[in-house]
Amino acid sequence: MAPYQHYYEKPGYVIAACMVLSVIDIVVVVLRIWARLKKKEPFKADDWFIIPALLNTLGIGISMTFAVSQHALAYRTVIPADFRGSTTTLITPQIILASQVEYAFGLMLCLGLGCVKISILSFYLRIFSVTRETMTHKAMVGLTALIAAWMTAFFFTNLLVCKGNFWAYWSSAVNLQKFCPGTTYKSLVFAISDFITDVVILAAPIPLVWRLNMPTKRKIAVSVVFLVGAGSVVASLIRMVQIISLFRKGFNPNDDEIYLITTNLYWGMISCGVGIIAACLPTLHSLPKHWNLLTIVDSARSILKMSSRRSLLDDTDHPDTRGVAVGRPYTQNAGFSNTSVRLQSKKSYQHSLKPEEFPMDDLRGYEVV
Incomplete structure (x- = not known):
């Protein structure tokens, strides 16, 4: 067999x-x-x-x-x-x-x-x-x-x-x-x-x-x-x-x-x-x-929210909302920063890193708590 x-x-x-x-x-x-x-x-x-x-x-x-x-x-x-x-x-x-x-x-x-x-x-x-x-x-x-x-x-x-x-x-x-x-x-x-x-x-x-x-x-x-x-x-x-x-x-x-x-x-x-x-x-x-993974996820979420909003507006005979931007890039206020990052430990000491030393831009600007 x-x-x-x-x-x-x-x-x-x-x-x-x-x-x-x-x-x-x-x-x-x-x-x-x-x-x-x-x-x-x-x-x-x-x-x-x-x-x-x-x-x-x-x-x-x-x-x-x-x-x-x-x-x-x-x-x-x-x-x-x-x-x-x-x-x-x-x-x-x-x-x-x-x-x-x-x-x-x-x-x-x-x-x-x-x-x-x-x-x-x-x-x-x-x-x-x-x-x-x-x-x-x-x-x-x-x-x-x-x-x-x-x-x-x-x-x-x-x-x-x-x-x-x-x-x-x-x-x-x-x-x-x-x-x-x-x-x-x-x-x-x-x-x-x-x-x-x-x-x-x-x-x-x-x-x-x-x-x-x-x-x-x-x-x-x-x-x-x-x-x-x-x-x-x-x-x-x-x-x-x-x-x-x-x-x-x-x-x-x-x-x-x-x-x-x-x-x-x-x-x-x-x-x-x-x-x-x-x-x-x-x-x-x-x-x-536009290749960034987090940006793609956020843009997809924005598109879904906008589609849902448009459906509600259509149901209430709201004026045409075409032309509203549905995809927005991340800005500094959204959690991204191109400046040096400062990390703070529980012992309250601080240390600055140069931008090129910190490879994940997505994590910049956040502190350790």
């Missing part, structure tokens, strides 16, 4: 995820760079780290797409008609290519996810850290150092998983278990730690945003921008659940090896791709105002 094939194990879905996310990631990173150049601002740490994150994500997408084109991913394992041995000893070009792509994926995933996390934390550090003496600054620096160590440790763990016997990784399942012990366990630890750090990084800015002295609707809008990264958290959660299930079940010769590899790579690609979008979205503040 042929094993059930989930949607994320099918060729069309795999290629679509790789191509769509790769294109979107390129667009948001280019827009991020353009926004920096447009305002003549220097590149900061969060900008630099997003570039290797993008390159590794593109590497994952390209390698997966190539593997699918060669039927090494998203297709059933092909067993030669004249093969009579155990499938655990089977070695075919299909299995070799799939395993090689999986090995490269493990290295690129560590670097890609690590750089995305560091980029986001560096961004937080620039927004919410007023001085080096604050607990926020120390917490962000400590978490960034932890992520850097996490990325480095797992990169070399994956690189040397077979203790120099690289050929064993793209050999038979028997050789993999013999020369690369604990592969599934290491994948499990990586997946769990990836999910936990994603949750911590996703939740970190929310209480800081809600401490700002700004209108509630602005806090909600800014929080939504930060919570775009929830998509990456969901992808890492699904990937973690898949690996935990595999770990509990143990090795099963009836499982299709190609499908298992495809599942692992698919959700890793989703996690990296969405992570880059989440890291870039808050920094695209220098785009034209």
Whole structure:
């Protein structure tokens, strides 16, 4: 009986995820760079780290797409008609290519996810850290150092998983278990730690945003921008659940090896791709105002209010109201300011930041309460 094939194990879905996310990631990173150049601002740490994150994500997408084109991913394992041995000893070009792509994926995933996390934390550090003496600054620096160590440790763990016997990784399942012990366990630890750090990084800015002295609707809008990264958290959660299930079940010769590899790579690609979008979205503040997310939301709300008002006026035979402007840009009185921001902690000390040091114009002019 042929094993059930989930949607994320099918060729069309795999290629679509790789191509769509790769294109979107390129667009948001280019827009991020353009926004920096447009305002003549220097590149900061969060900008630099997003570039290797993008390159590794593109590497994952390209390698997966190539593997699918060669039927090494998203297709059933092909067993030669004249093969009579155990499938655990089977070695075919299909299995070799799939395993090689999986090995490269493990290295690129560590670097890609690590750089995305560091980029986001560096961004937080620039927004919410007023001085080096604050607990926020120390917490962000400590978490960034932890992520850097996490990325480095797992990169070399994956690189040397077979203790120099690289050929064993793209050999038979028997050789993999013999020369690369604990592969599934290491994948499990990586997946769990990836999910936990994603949750911590996703939740970190929310209480800081809600401490700002700004209108509630602005806090909600800014929080939504930060919570775009929830998509990456969901992808890492699904990937973690898949690996935990595999770990509990143990090795099963009836499982299709190609499908298992495809599942692992698919959700890793989703996690990296969405992570880059989440890291870039808050920094695209220098785009034209009609591209600004908060402005679009506010304009849409104005249009709905005006439509409702017109309906009421029509019901009361009010004179024609055509020509009334329904979309208004944000002004300084609406909560935006291009001047230096002043943040005030509960200890009542103040510190001014230069405009170029505070990348989210939407938060300027508000105090910490």
